[in-house]
Amino acid sequence: MSGIHTTVRQTDDIRVALDIGTTKVCVLIGRKNEYDKIEILGFGKVASEGVRRGVVANIDKTVKAINEAVAMAERSSGIKVEEVTVGIAGQHIKSIEQQGILAREYPESEITQADIDKIIDQNYRIALPPGDEILHIIPQEYDVDNEYGILDPIGMSGNRLVGRFHIITGQITASKNIKRCIEKAGLRCKEITLEPLASAAAVLSKEEKEAGVVLVDIGGGTTDLTIFQGKIIRRTAVIPLGGNVVTSDIQTGFTVMNQQAEKLKVKYGSALAEAVEHNRIITIPGLHNRSPKEVSEKNLAKIIQARVSEILEYAHWEIKNSSFSRKITGGMVLTGGGSMLQNIDLLAEYMTGQDARIGTPVEHLAHGYSERIASPIYATAIGLLIHAIEADSSGLLPLAHETTVGHDVEEELDREPSALSKFLKKSIEKTKGFFEPQPDTEL
Numbered sequence: 001m002s003g004i005h006t007t008v009r010q011t012d013d014i015r016v017a018l019d020i021g022t023t024k025v026c027v028l029i030g031r032k033n034e035y036d037k038i039e040i041l042g043f044g045k046v047a048s049e050g051v052r053r054g055v056v057a058n059i060d061k062t063v064k065a066i067n068e069a070v071a072m073a074e075r076s077s078g079i080k081v082e083e084v085t086v087g088i089a090g091q092h093i094k095s096i097e098q099q100g101i102l103a104r105e106y107p108e109s110e111i112t113q114a115d116i117d118k119i120i121d122q123n124y125r126i127a128l129p130p131g132d133e134i135l136h137i138i139p140q141e142y143d144v145d146n147e148y149g150i151l152d153p154i155g156m157s158g159n160r161l162v163g164r165f166h167i168i169t170g171q172i173t174a175s176k177n178i179k180r181c182i183e184k185a186g187l188r189c190k191e192i193t194l195e196p197l198a199s200a201a202a203v204l205s206k207e208e209k210e211a212g213v214v215l216v217d218i219g220g221g222t223t224d225l226t227i228f229q230g231k232i233i234r235r236t237a238v239i240p241l242g243g244n245v246v247t248s249d250i251q252t253g254f255t256v257m258n259q260q261a262e263k264l265k266v267k268y269g270s271a272l273a274e275a276v277e278h279n280r281i282i283t284i285p286g287l288h289n290r291s292p293k294e295v296s297e298k299n300l301a302k303i304i305q306a307r308v309s310e311i312l313e314y315a316h317w318e319i320k321n322s323s324f325s326r327k328i329t330g331g332m333v334l335t336g337g338g339s340m341l342q343n344i345d346l347l348a349e350y351m352t353g354q355d356a357r358i359g360t361p362v363e364h365l366a367h368g369y370s371e372r373i374a375s376p377i378y379a380t381a382i383g384l385l386i387h388a389i390e391a392d393s394s395g396l397l398p399l400a401h402e403t404t405v406g407h408d409v410e411e412e413l414d415r416e417p418s419a420l421s422k423f424l425k426k427s428i429e430k431t432k433g434f435f436e437p438q439p440d441t442e443l
Contacts, residue, residue, distance in 0.1 A: 015029075015031065015385060017030075017387075017388055018384070019086075020062060020086060020178065021221075022244060023221075024045055025048045025062070025068075026378060027045075027066075027069040027070050027073040027081070028373075029077045030042075038365050038385060039366045039368075040370070042073035042074065042075075043076055043370070044068070044069040044071065044073035045069060045072070046072070053221035053242070054089035054091070054221045054222050056174070056178060056181060059184065063184045082188060083189075085192075085384050085391075086192055087380055088135065088195060089195040089222060090174060090222060091240050093169070095167065095168055095169070095236050095237075097164070097166060097167075098123050098165045100123060100165065101161070102115060104159055104160070107157060107158055108157055109157065110154070110157055111156050111161060123137050124137075128169060132172065133175070135175075136194055137166075138232070138233050142161060142163045144156050145159055145160055168194055175192055191388070193387050195219075195224060195380045197226070198386070199215060200226055200228065200383065201387055204359070206231070208228070208333070209232075211329045213229075213330035214315070214319055214328055214333070215335065215359070216312075216335070218243060218311065218337065219243065219337065220338075221242045221244055223241060223315070223336075223338070224238055224239075229328070234324050237318045241311050246269075246308065249306070249307050254293070256295075260284060269341050270304065270305075270341065270342040270343050271344040275343050275346075276298050276301045277297070280296070281294050281295070281296060282297055282300070304341065309351060312351045316351060319352065328354065332355065332356040333359040334358055335360075335379040336376055340358075340375070344358075345358055359379060361373075362374045365382070
């Protein structure tokens, strides 16, 4: 039978999401079915070499990766990609709290969407640092005369309408470079969406957003934090650390190649050193007939825990310094590739005091999706697809604060067993075992 593939043009009901990340470029083709679930029609993923900490650093390498990922998705779906919804992230993302006031000419008339639009438009005239632009304006709540904390004032009457907003900004050059890459790949950019908002759409439930929840999206270059409460995004932050820093620490600590360090992290890594037995040894093949190198899994976990603890310290600092720290009853949801480390949810619970779970982006997917896609790694891509399909409905959004939190984790690890040990005894059961000192051929 012939291996010729035929393709059809992208139709109005089909959307394409493009996730340009630090470690991967991912393309998803999908549509909503009759049951309001997302059907994944095509999928493509390649390694990303032109992006650093979420920002395009090499146009040509990024264009090449986009072309390869799009070609894979087109082959798997039979659909010719023409237009994409893309995500934006990085340390350049910042947030501002802003207030707008509208004195209404006819106070006895009902407040309409036009009034809301007027007060939102005021925010586009605020002064920004040179080179920055507004990405998202997220309404928080409104005041109508002496009535305060109103979520939806449409239909009410009053003289004075006051709105409070969470504004997300980013560098103009960052979004322009993304658009340039897409155009050079022969595609149209339908919309640029903040990646933390996309991830939230994929892994958070309506109940969690209502109750109050913290989303921590650990990517390769950065970690995005978003706080929801009352279904509204209340705070966003970008932590300048991600999974690549953990890999770099392993590479330096054990003097191995970057590729070996990444495989050590993924295959054997644990975010809790006390969950690992002292006598477990991993043997790494030597280069060019050199002797194999032995690595203690306990020491590997200590290196990982030190850096992950630093990321979680940042997250905890952001939570404590928000006005919603006592209103987060839905706990913490960890997603992104960095959330796949063993026991990272337990470490998050211990360090922040929040109940934690790993967020997998399957709630909105139709039956029949690949298990490969049902991974936190693809939370952003699936969220972008959801956002593209439901573009007419009110969206979600994220931010960036840079803070400095120091914590000597090595001292914590070497202390006598205390609260953490007690916590582990109650939380985990670990099978005892040993690794035979044979080189792992995958490393």
